[in-house]
Amino acid sequence: MKSAVRTFGPLVAIAVLAVLLLVVAPSVLSPFRLNNLGKYCCWAIAAVGIGLAWGRGGMLVMGQGVFFGIGGYAMAMHLKLEAAGPEGIPDFMLLYGDGTMPGWWEPFRSGAFTLFAIVALPAVAAAILGWAIFKRKVKGAYFAILTQAMAVVFATLLIATIQETGGFNGLNQFTFFFGYNLYDPVNKRMVYSITAGLLIACLVVVWQLYRSRFGELLVATRDAEERVRFLGHDPANVKLAAFVIAAVMASIGGAMFAPIAGIISPSDVDATASIFLIAGVALGGRALLLGPALGALAVGYGRSTLSEQFPDQWTYFLGALFIVVILMFPAGLISAAGRAAGLLRPRRRVRPTAARPAGATS
């Protein structure tokens, strides 16, 4: 019986979160607050992927803004074309360009293609990039720096291509979301619900992955890559899979961010934005199932609330909060809370590990 609690406990926690996000939140929050919560959910979706790659896989992915941006811009391009109407072209191309649309925009008129691209583009990009990185056994700080540099390059490229991507201004002024008018509060609520639903779905997927052989291999690769190799597995493939899944999740988060925030611009996908995602994961607890998502929700909420209460000093408060949490609870707030409640067994190791030591117990 105890093992059933252990097995399905996390699933119950996910179900509770689902009820909170999908039933309680819409009935108690104002449309504005609900929309904000939707924005935090987008970051949380990306954070779930980071939890997989970093918490379980040990890969400090500092450039998830790139994949967040791929999804965000893919969706934004579709929404922009939807706003322009059939045959129409986005307003900024008329204002700042020569009034012609680059050919690669054209497929994004199709909603189906856009949805496909939101999953396929980051997967392909991450697969190519990951293959090159992991086969060469690049890891640790080098991997972190490489992914961070990727985010800088991506944002610079966006800023430099005003006529194709809107440059520094980004893409905004969306009116329709797959036929639904975004100015209608009912439809905004629907977009929120889809986002919250996607977050829950990602959590369930990750829960299933953590329990699978892949999940065990991932942790094993993180903790002792050479031993995994001796056992006949290629750690590069394991890492690659986690990296690709994390990229797709970031892209899904970005795709929902565009209609919810009403804008996607380089400052939402650059190096700073990428670090902001990492910060949420670290705060919540990177190796725990719910840690990354709850951390990202908390950071998003904290950012909005602190900046409303203290418009002049909020950045200092947020910074101080991070320092305190990382110093006092290196495994994240959720694990600290869990330990306080006696739900987790006391650990000897300071480093966060999987909820259960891999494979060793049975």
Add this chain to the structure above:
Amino acid sequence: MIERLPLVHHSRSRLAAGAVLALTVSLGLAACGNKDSEGSSAKSCVDTSGDTIKLGFLNSTSGAMAISEQTVRDSLTLAAEEINADGGILGKEIEFVEEDGASDPAIFAEKIEKLLTGDCVAAVFGGWTSASRKAMLPVVEANNGLLFYPVQYEGLEASENIYYTGATTNQQIIPAMEFLADEGVETLFLAGSDYVFPRTANKIIKQYAEELGIEIVGEEYVPLDDDDWTTQVAKIVEAEPDFVFNTINGSSNVGFIKAYYEQGLSPETSPIISVSIAEEEAPAMGKDVTGQYAAWNYFQSVESPANATFIEAFQDRFGSERPTSDPMEAAYTSLYLYKNLVEAADSFDVDDINESADGVTFEAPEGLVTIDGDNHHIAKTALIGRINSDNQFDVVWSSDGPIEPDPFLEGYSWWDASAE
């Protein structure tokens, strides 16, 4: 191969996972959308029953733009305090709610929605970058709110819900070109940040230059936050233009000015005319920029009773060493224009205000300004100033009175928006 780990009861766990997903989907379905909606039926929640009226000040007080936008916040604060001391707007005292845009367009969009729907402010004042304005535009339109935007910009925009109190291109860029033509300039070099404003400004400059017979001998862009102008300035040295038209934004100017002087250029050989260096920025350039030019609609040196009062009040409130600049003046003016708009309409309602907006005036520090009811911009006088050794600007040229705003350049036959 390792043995399959006996930890997981796969069939049971799949079932449970499926149950959670099914729960999620069914809960989500409860919130179906409405495909036939006509958009928002935004009802204003502005409370006009009390003794106060709420206004929102939305400027970046953190991030890269804070250094500029804080000056705007200060002059808005001054204007609010002055209006309150003078009896408020329609007898109601201004209660201002401050928010930080954090130099991030997405945050501007979030905060203006919070101000309009959460705090129920009657109008919002702020924004600086075009990115922040573009981000706020759909929100302010969806909620039928009001935004007062105080910075000169690239034009090509007009919204029922925004009042633009800075210059559009025909009140700054085009007059600057007329000044250059009057000076007998024959060759011009364009240097700008890789951003919407410089790109649009240069598109206008190039087309007008052809009309005026001025030759463009070079055009260079550097990313917004990049400080290295060495190679681009080398091209200016080589081209020996009569003038350099500078549309660089923010701190990148410092790197440009440094390279310009280090490579031996000077106001005697190839002077610079800037559209973003004002009293606040001139002393921060790290070089003595005496003799360089700038195009604005206000300088601290403008001689008028209204300006003398403004400078004195500002320096009393924030310190005698603080200069006043064009965006600060435009922000100060925007709050007074709002007061006059409300009093002309005798109402805080957005539709009532727009109805009676045409022709509303204010005796601003820059001179008399008048609102154009069609495009919500204001008629302004264009000025060219030359920097003196006190980092103040001596006005050397001005337009013949206020210029009517023309954000889409409809009155200029040489303008072709779709040209490359």
